[in-house]
Amino acid sequence: MSETKPDSISWLSRDVVSILDFSRSELEYLFDAATWMKRRLREGSVPRLLGGKVIALAFFEPSTRTRLSFETAAKRLGAETIGFTGEEAISVAKGENLADTIRMLDGYADAIVIRHRYEGAALYAAEVAEHPVINAGDGKQHHPTQAMLDLFTVKELFGAIDGLVYGVLGDLRYGRAASSFILALTLFKPRRVYLVSPPLLRARDEVLEKLREAGISYEETESLEEVLGELDVLYVTRIQRERFPDPSEYEKVKGSYRVTRRLLEERAKPELKVMHPLPRVDEISFDVDDTRYAAYFLQARNGVPVRMALLALIFGAWR
Amino acid sequence: MRKIREGTVIDHIPAGRALAVLKILGISGEEGLRVAVVMNVESRKLGKKDIVKIENRHLRPEEVNKIALIAPTATINIVKDYDVVEKKRVELPSVIENILRCPNPTCITRKPREPIKPRFRVLSKNPLRLQCVYCGTILTAEDIVEQLIGG
Numbered sequence: 001m002s003e004t005k006p007d008s009i010s011w012l013s014r015d016v017v018s019i020l021d022f023s024r025s026e027l028e029y030l031f032d033a034a035t036w037m038k039r040r041l042r043e044g045s046v047p048r049l050l051g052g053k054v055i056a057l058a059f060f061e062p063s064t065r066t067r068l069s070f071e072t073a074a075k076r077l078g079a080e081t082i083g084f085t086g087e088e089a090i091s092v093a094k095g096e097n098l099a100d101t102i103r104m105l106d107g108y109a110d111a112i113v114i115r116h117r118y119e120g121a122a123l124y125a126a127e128v129a130e131h132p133v134i135n136a137g138d139g140k141q142h143h144p145t146q147a148m149l150d151l152f153t154v155k156e157l158f159g160a161i162d163g164l165v166y167g168v169l170g171d172l173r174y175g176r177a178a179s180s181f182i183l184a185l186t187l188f189k190p191r192r193v194y195l196v197s198p199p200l201l202r203a204r205d206e207v208l209e210k211l212r213e214a215g216i217s218y219e220e221t222e223s224l225e226e227v228l229g230e231l232d233v234l235y236v237t238r239i240q241r242e243r244f245p246d247p248s249e250y251e252k253v254k255g256s257y258r259v260t261r262r263l264l265e266e267r268a269k270p271e272l273k274v275m276h277p278l279p280r281v282d283e284i285s286f287d288v289d290d291t292r293y294a295a296y297f298l299q300a301r302n303g304v305p306v307r308m309a310l311l312a313l314i315f316g317a318w319r
Numbered sequence: 320m321r322k323i324r325e326g327t328v329i330d331h332i333p334a335g336r337a338l339a340v341l342k343i344l345g346i347s348g349e350e351g352l353r354v355a356v357v358m359n360v361e362s363r364k365l366g367k368k369d370i371v372k373i374e375n376r377h378l379r380p381e382e383v384n385k386i387a388l389i390a391p392t393a394t395i396n397i398v399k400d401y402d403v404v405e406k407k408r409v410e411l412p413s414v415i416e417n418i419l420r421c422p423n424p425t426c427i428t429r430k431p432r433e434p435i436k437p438r439f440r441v442l443s444k445n446p447l448r449l450q451c452v453y454c455g456t457i458l459t460a461e462d463i464v465e466q467l468i469g470g
Contacts, residue, residue, distance in 0.1 A: 120454045
C-alpha cells in the first residue's frame, strides 16, 4: 500500500540508510522541497521549521562538507545540533561500543546523522535507535544524501535526470559517493552509464547487479578518452586511499586518471557537466574550475538546501 | 543399513557432502552417538547421494537451515520408535541469521563488542547466492561451502 501514500507521509520519521530505500517519486518530492528551500535561502526568508529540535551529528570519521552542510541545514531551519567529529574526543576512545553511543545520542536528540568507517554502521544504528538515523557515509558502502544532492544538481542543470549519458570515473570500488550515485541512477532512466575505472577499482558486484536488475544500459571501461565525447555528465571521484586494504594497491592506481581543461576542450560535448563529491586530490585539474564544464562547486552548495529539505520532510515540517 | 529406533535420517545429501553435514552439525563421533554414513549410493533424483543416520538426536530447525546451505536437496526424517513421524525438506529461510560470517573485514557485523548478529538475505537459491544485509557483500555457493566446510 505504500505506493498510494502521499510522499509527504512516506518521508515522515524515515531512516535514510541507502538511496535504494527511496522511490523515484519520493526523491522527486525531496527535490521539490529542496528547490523551495533554495529559493528561500536566496531570499533570506527561511522559516524556522525545525525550531526546538536537536539533531545529533555523530561523525566517527572526518568530514568537512557533509558535516558542515548538515549543521548549516539544521541551523537554517532553527534546529540545534550536538555532536562530534573523530573518535578520540568521545567515550569510544575509552572503549565504548557503537550501540551504546547510539543509545545515548538517541536519548538526547530527535534525529541522528552518522558517519562511520564500518559498512552497515548506519543500518545497525537505525536498528538500535528509536529516532530517525541518517547515513552520512558508512565505509565504502552508502552515502545516500550525497546521491540526493547529486541528482538534484543534475536535475537543476539539465531539467531532467532521465535520458542523459553518464560517466562515473575513478574509484568505483571503495568510493561510497560513486556507488550511491550509480545506485541512485537505477531509480531513473539514464540513456547509458559508463563506469570508467582502472581494473582494480571496478564497481562492486552488488552495485553492478542493481544496474542489471534495473535494466540500465551500462558499460565498464578503462578509457575516459574513448567515451568522453558521448557524456552529458561526468561524475569524477577521488581514489579512496584510506579504504585500500593494501597500500601497495593504492600506489598502483594513484594518479591513474586526470580530467584537464585541455582534455575536455578536445573531446567533450559543450554541454557536458563535470561533477565531483569533493574533496578532490588531483583527479580534476584546477584549470577546469572556471570553465563551463565545472559543476562541482554548485553541487557542493546544493548540499545545504537538499539536506534542509531532507530534515524538514523527516520531521513532517514541509508539505 | 539397518533402521534406527530414535533419531534423525538425513537423506538426499549431494554426493560427497555427508561428512561436511556432520561437521556442520558438530558431530565428530566423540559424542558417543551412533552414526551411520553412506556415501555415493544410487539415487533416482540425484544420480548419486549420501545419507546420514544419527541415533538419539532430533535436529533443531536452525541446524536444518545450516544444512540447507550446503545440502539444499536434503530431506530430514525424524524417527520415533522405528517410524518416520516427520519428514521435511530442508528449506532455506529468506534470511540466514547467525550462521555465516561476513567475509568483509570492515562490515559492522565484524566489529568487536557489538551486540549484532550477521544476517544474509537469499538473493537466489539456485545457484545459491547470499547478500550481507549490513554491508551488501555477496557470498557465492563456493564462498559458503568454503566457510562451512573449509577449503
